[in-house]
Amino acid sequence: MNNIIRKNILTLKPYSSARDEFKGKADLYLDANESPWDDGSQLNRYPDPMQRDLRKKIAEYFKVEEETLFIGNGSDEAIDLLIRVTCEPGIDRIIQFPPTYGMYEVQARIQNADVKNILLNKDFSLPVKDYQSQMDEHDKLTFVCTPNNPTGNVFPTEDIEALIRTTSGLIVVDEAYIDFSNVESMIGKIGDYDRLVVLRTFSKAWSAAGIRLGVAIGNPTVISYLNAVKYPYNINRLTAGKAISLLDEKNTYKERRELIQRERQKMRLELSKLPGIETVFPSEANFLLVRVQNSATVLVKKLADRGIIIRNRSYLPRCKNCVRITIGRPEDNKRLLNNMKEILI
Structure with missing residues (x-):
């Protein structure tokens, strides 16, 4: 880790x-310059800076040791801190x-x-050989999003392991969408690779984007540095309490996850039948990348005029005339399809 x-x-x-x-426990706290008035919620008091109750729940859920966990204000905080603790400004880079x-x-x-961009292959697979030929000691972090946003595909474990064996830096595997996939998480590989960090989030399958909670799982030494540089009270009591309640009740999570998977398959089939649709790419996330024959920008605008918002991804590499469509509830998906039929006639 010294390097x-x-x-x-x-x-x-x-x-x-x-x-x-x-x-410890006390009944009179006069050490943190807090307000003494409590309405019963304890919001007058600072939260636990190490989120011990939540950390225990998350560790049990992922079947990992508590010291391997960093809990952040969304996965974005973990991404930010990983860059801050590894990349010397003006010298080092991410891939x-x-x-x-x-x-x-x-x-x-x-x-x-600095940022080194290595394009995905034309079929959206990982360019392992290109990666292996371009490494040097200033490549401190490699980010691998799987399932990938916006393409929706997953990368084979053996390809990710090939990246780990190639670089001397950290490999950060972002699994924000893996709950919608049937592939195995890289969390099980944490014990095999000291330089592997896995990101997870409550924003997608857990229906809790509004609480802003993300998790980094990795080598305890790496995690200790993230905890050393984070803000003292980065997770508030309301967020921690809601996350604990979600982990205590997993049935809703499971039902919604399975519904999204079924609706994703239906939407892929129905969208493929529409005129003006060139390709609906396979996906293991809660969205579909769709290439239209004409202008993606025009389609996005026409749907927005009808109160339906999808994401224009046509400016990204390898995504010419592509839109990204989030899978909604069955009634949401039906409304989108009906409107697209009218627009694309």
């Missing part, structure tokens, strides 16, 4: 909050495989870290 983590982070003394310094999630590049640019 991956920035030198100033290796020697950083983390901020110690009042709640870090006292971990990504466009088309992919846009925040990897944005957060790297904010940190003044």
